[in-house]
Amino acid sequence: MKGEDFDWIFFDCFNTLIDDFDVHGDESGLCSLPELAVELGFFQSNADFVVAYARARELRQEGKEIHLPERLTHTLASAAHRPGSAAIKEAVLLLQTRWEADYHRLIRPTPGVTEMLAYWSSRKPAGVVSNFFLPQRPERYLERFGLRSHFRFVVDSAHFGFRKPDHRIFYHALAQAGLSAADAHRVLYVGDRNDLDVRPARQLGMRVLHFNRHRSRQCVEPTLDGVAAIHDWADFR
Ligand SMILES: [Mg+2]
Structure with missing residues (x-):
């Protein structure tokens, strides 16, 4: 992924920056x-x-x-x-x-995420677009792991009102970055889910990088045809 191809990076949060899948690979977050x-x-x-x-x-x-x-x-x-x-x-x-x-x-930081963010932090502005069922939690959890300072904004669905894949949350993130819908191609969107991240970001014209978590969980969907993918943060430089 060449840095000159985009001006911003938008990240999904869970199972992208912070892992919350359990020992069985379940990512519902329901716990006990x-x-x-x-x-x-x-x-x-x-x-x-x-x-x-x-x-x-x-x-x-x-x-x-x-x-x-x-x-x-x-x-x-x-x-x-x-x-x-x-x-x-x-x-x-x-x-x-x-x-x-x-x-x-x-919850725990995704392996290699701290080093990856340290690399990109000085190169591109970044934001977070997250679904979550309690407001401001993604931001608080990023703080907890010392990751919050890497981002210009953190948008979460409970606070904003609409959840991915609804396009309104992506437009809201673009506005947070000072971009219009016509600027979507200037954004690289990185996320682990085809339904919530890859498909809607592509529909909006963003560049997309699929964070394929197959190495940590067998049950994840394969990368869609024509979409760039990484399996490990060390490969995103
Ligand atoms: Mg996710």
């Missing part, structure tokens, strides 16, 4: 929430929770992000025994507390 929801008597099995949670995620259409407490409220409300609102509210608080502790332990 399914177990706790079963323990609290809302669901018969972890799988039941996961199905209900997936449905709750899809409730709001048109590209809008749904925050974690709302997702959990809808998930628990769909339990077979029709729990009351007080029981749901109490359980949501317990689940969120558990999630905070679990997720804090789970």
Whole structure:
């Protein structure tokens, strides 16, 4: 990837700059929430929770992000025994507390990311465009790992309101960089997901680099035809 081909770099955050997939390769970020929801008597099995949670995620259409407490409220409300609102509210608080502790332990910088950012930091301005279900968390986690200073801006879906692949969050990022939609070709967009990163960034006319994580997880999708890819940050210089 030649530096003269672009003026900005936009990075996805999770499983690109910060890893949050678990030992099984799962990147849902749910941690032990399914177990706790079963323990609290809302669901018969972890799988039941996961199905209900997936449905709750899809409730709001048109590209809008749904925050974690709302997702959990809808998930628990769909339990077979029709729990009351007080029981749901109490359980949501317990689940969120558990999630905070679990997720804090789970996340870690992606291997080689610090060196990669140190290299590009002095060469190109960069920003972050992240989906997340709690506002300002991507920024806070980047701070925690000493990575925040490499970026001019961090856009997250919970704070902005719309999530990738909706184009509005990409336009918002372009505006943060002082660019218009017509300047999209001046941006190199780097991310690990075909659906959330590669396809929408390509549709908008950005240059795209797929961070293919196949070496750390077998379950990831292959790189799309005609898209540049790396498997390791050491290859992005
Ligand atoms: Mg990602």
